Amino acid sequence: MRRIAENNGVRVKAYSGTTGVLLAFNLKPEKRKNILGFAISREILSGRGTGRINWLQGILDFEGSTKGPGELVASNIAPIQKFRWSDYAVYPDTIYAYTIHPVYRSGTNIITANNRRTFLETGPRVEIMTQGFSSEDAIIFNRAVASSQAFSRRFTDLDEQIEKARKAGTLGTKTLPQNALDWLSRGMVERMEEFLNQAKDSRWAIDLAIYEYHLPRLHNAMVEAGKRGVKIRILYHSKKNDNASKENEHLLNTPVIPGAILFPRVTSAIMHNKFVVLSRISNNNNYRAEAVLAGSTNWTENGCYRQANVVHMTRTPGILENYAQMFNTLIQTREDKGATKRAINKNNLIPNSPERFGGFSPRSKFADIQAMAKIISSAKQDVLFATAFKLRSEITDALLGSANDAILRMGIQNSSSAKITGVHRDRTASFTAAALLPRGLEGWLRETTAKQKGSIRIHTKAIVVDVTSETPIIISGSHNFSGSASAKNDENYLIIRRDIDVADVYLCEILRIYDHYRFRFSAKEKRKAGLPTAPPVLAGDDSWTGVYFEEGSLKSLDRIRFSGL
Known part of the structure; x- marks a missing residue:
């Protein structure tokens, strides 16, 4: 869902995802003088x-x-000095109203924390509803940012919590307390359980094709x-x-x-698939796919909680048929990869x-x-x-x-690549890699990936083309x-065209991941180069707009693309 509002020389365009709302701004030229932010x-x-x-x-x-x-x-005290901001403290299926107030300095003095002579003007108000899970496509991303300021603020005594849970016998095979895992999941695991729980009795079938089946909680749902x-x-x-195979066979039994x-x-x-086909069984034993x-997301603690991942549920008839047929093909050719190909x-x-294609x-x-x-190049x-x-x-x-x-190009990868990652020479492209603040900066909390297996923080595989247009394309x-992935592995993917609601979920979440790691990656690269990494502060005048x-x-x-100019 998208909504636009304008007032007092300020424009806002809002995009709603499932658990996020993106707000993009623009200003008329005459409104820039002395502006400190929003x-x-x-x-x-x-x-x-x-x-x-609030x-x-x-x-x-x-x-x-x-x-x-x-x-x-x-933000009424320390305004947002960006033309794009996101709210991730929202719930699905909920209506929100945002009012954007341009903030100006009074007089000619540079604004500091000790001299906050500012005033707010009233700008546009936009109402928008976040997406839910009852549509043809229901999409949820986990939070997955244990290497974040929010996680560090919320779980300041994590080591003590882990030890307390261990002594109480509630930690089990988990590496983090359940409340920390629930925060990282952001409802993803619960939605996966709800999906499986739709199969009520013997008139239902669950067909699962899975690479890593290691999470006891989802295994319990299958049991x-x-x-x-x-x-x-x-x-x-x-x-x-293969260790992953051994863990699969252990938990399955x-x-x-x-x-x-x-x-x-x-x-x-x-066998890299991670999909489920949910089917109804007729009286003559025919399977009719109801949802995919x-x-x-792998069915592991890392996959569901620690790595950035997406679960995409769909009820599109053609895609259901694709997946149901493919599952049967995989069963029939499970010992002959050539036959599968x-x-x-x-x-x-x-x-x-x-x-829409599976x-x-x-x-x-x-x-x-x-x-x-070809799809990417058509942008x-x-x-x-x-x-x-x-x-x-x-x-x-x-x-x-x-x-x-x-073309505005913005992307995030799990690790650095000489060709695709970093501050690219192209002024309209910016790519980054996952990073964290292991020592923190002045005014920033130390971030950690403690208790995570491996170094994968970005596991999402999604590309969105022309997302700010009326004809977006999603590959996920x-x-x-x-x-x-093309020639050897068992894989699956969706291509969805012209579905703005689906595109906006991916937009909000890819930008969440991108914006989160962009600053951290830049700080890491500066540190490697021996450059100073002083914490950023807000500009005390309108120079930030230049x-x-x-x-x-x-x-x-x-600014131009996201505000819809």
């Missing part, structure tokens, strides 16, 4: 907390601030489904001398899922301009890579992405585009946009 008030118009009004907050303050490390400051008489088939990654039929996918590569759960080449042809691999001649690169306004690992060159080149073109799934109106700059294009 104060944003939010009123809850439905659901829990109806009638509550100021959105930020972590930056003016020079001379005495606020504590990690302490937030209300309970088996007890209800649900027909369950599980195809799982099985590779000789601890305890056994009543009535479940288990199919090991024998492969020398990776897909995305990038031949079946996909023949039966899962990629349309030239797919409106795609699979392995396939020949990198046909999926070519199709994805007319913007390209956003969140990816995990090294990309095949066709995808990398398409994401990079032409130097200084008119388990596919890593790599050569192995780069947003500098023709051809990244921030100027960001």
